[in-house]
Amino acid sequence: MANGTPDRPPARRPGGRNARVRAQILAATVELVARDGIAGFRYEEVAEFAGVHKTSVYRNWPDREELVVEALLRYAEDLASIADTGDIHRDLADFLLALAGGLETPFGRTLEQALQPARQSPAVQAALGRILDQRVAAMRRRVDAAVHRGELPPVDSSFLGEMISGPVHLIVNRGVRPFTRADAERIVGVVLAGLRATTPSA
Amino acid sequence: MANGTPDRPPARRPGGRNARVRAQILAATVELVARDGIAGFRYEEVAEFAGVHKTSVYRNWPDREELVVEALLRYAEDLASIADTGDIHRDLADFLLALAGGLETPFGRTLEQALQPARQSPAVQAALGRILDQRVAAMRRRVDAAVHRGELPPVDSSFLGEMISGPVHLIVNRGVRPFTRADAERIVGVVLAGLRATTPSA
Missing domain, CATH: 1.10.10.60 (Homeodomain-like)
Known part of the structure; x- marks a missing residue:
């Protein structure tokens, strides 16, 4: 860390x-x-x-x-990375696009199905837990850096991760329409504006 | 309509x-x-x-x-309803709690699995499409009423629906922690604040 x-x-x-x-x-x-x-x-x-x-x-x-x-672990590594260009909006939008791309692959679909952990053996559950932990940790590092630089108020990075990733999973899993960069930008824009408006800047 | x-x-x-x-x-x-x-x-x-x-x-x-x-259609009806008490924040938070409760039932889990439409026959796909349409229409009616009363700027109700429902699906499907009223309140709070901050009030 x-x-x-x-x-x-x-x-x-x-x-x-x-x-x-x-x-x-x-x-x-x-x-x-x-x-x-x-x-x-x-x-x-x-x-x-x-x-x-x-x-x-x-x-x-x-x-x-x-x-x-x-x-599972080897192929999940790529999905967890978040760049740090110094622009949190852009980096999160890029992350959402990569996430959507990953979810559309055969492996991504498998992981989505597999992430109903109750169905899995303890070893597979543990692996899924590690994959999730890697993603949460990557998100925390990136968000902490943005907070440190004053780009964001001190937000809960795990909540932020759920807020921006949830709609991506929903849109991709439904498969009713393709997930676009405009979707990614709009999701990140609303969540960051909402967090800025509701988080005391401690 | x-x-x-x-x-x-x-x-x-x-x-x-x-x-x-x-x-x-x-x-x-x-x-x-x-x-x-x-x-x-x-x-x-x-x-x-x-x-x-x-x-x-x-x-x-x-x-x-x-x-x-x-x-599928009969049991999905209940999941689509959104009350109108005149308080959009409260009604959406109640909707999210009901959605989370629904997703945790055996039927909700089935619907989640089934909502990978590519796997289904045309008749089942059509039914799933109708279920989704019912939810989208219910959300639109409720959001339009809030816009009409000046509670919200003229937002895209289908986007609003994805923004608040996505995190609920993610949290419930992962099953790592229970979905609580505090989650529902926080999600609605951030999304409404974000939409108010980013939507021109036409």
């Missing part, structure tokens, strides 16, 4: 063949979990999609749940 | 035995669709849950899809 700590964990070592194989397997797992659900995907198909031998999947992930958890 | 039109369609005639049987069947269908999904529920179990003979289900709804659609 120290200032200047990057949002992401350290990059994985760009190791040789096994690192490539593992990455291919994780990518295939994400696709298949999106298609068949956490309980439904099959190792045979993961191997086929990844273009590797089935024994490579079993050797790297003897435990099915660990495979799911690692795939 | 004329002023004074009530939110609901005319009440069904409180007819005799068959009306009661039909109501029991629809209630059982909602429960079972919530448990087993639109594709998974079985007529035998609907009859058992409803405490009626299987032939009653087949006779009233020879078409499985019509049964689902009628059950």
Whole structure:
């Protein structure tokens, strides 16, 4: 949580063949979990999609749940990042556009379904909890920086995150219309104006 | 859309035995669709849950899809209503609390899952579209009344609906914490203040 700590964990070592194989397997797992659900995907198909031998999947992930958890975590990293250009309005609008784009992918849809935590095993619940925590922490760092610079009054960043992300989930999940930059700008504009009007500037 | 039109369609005639049987069947269908999904529920179990003979289900709804659609529409009516006490803040906060309560029921969860329209048949998609339209229309009537009385600037009621409902869906679906009246008040407060600050008062 120290200032200047990057949002992401350290990059994985760009190791040789096994690192490539593992990455291919994780990518295939994400696709298949999106298609068949956490309980439904099959190792045979993961191997086929990844273009590797089935024994490579079993050797790297003897435990099915660990495979799911690692795939979820790896692919969720990108969705959690929020840039800091010094302009909180712009950075939050960009974040909402990236969030909407992420929710429209097969993986994003999976995550939305999976985020009904009661249905999941404890290991998957824990992974989902970590994904959520990463997002909340990224939001807090970005909002704290804006408060520190006087761009915002001292707002509750987790509430701010819910206020701007909620409408994005609703619009994308309904699928009635595409989510646009104008939507992102308008949502951020109303929420920041509302928070400025209702938060004492302590 | 004329002023004074009530939110609901005319009440069904409180007819005799068959009306009661039909109501029991629809209630059982909602429960079972919530448990087993639109594709998974079985007529035998609907009859058992409803405490009626299987032939009653087949006779009233020879078409499985019509049964689902009628059950969805009937149970969605209650979720769409918004009171008009003359205080827009209070009425919207009450609406959000009712929405959260509805989303937490088995039927609400079903509707959330079902609202991924791409997965549904055209008949079910059309029913979901009607449910959504009812909610949007109820919101428009209530917001228009507030604008007319000068409580609000001329805002886009459909955007207002997304802004206040989105966070409710997010909080309830995540299930990390209960949705409270304080949440409802805070959401409505920020959105109304934000809209007042950003909407020209025409």
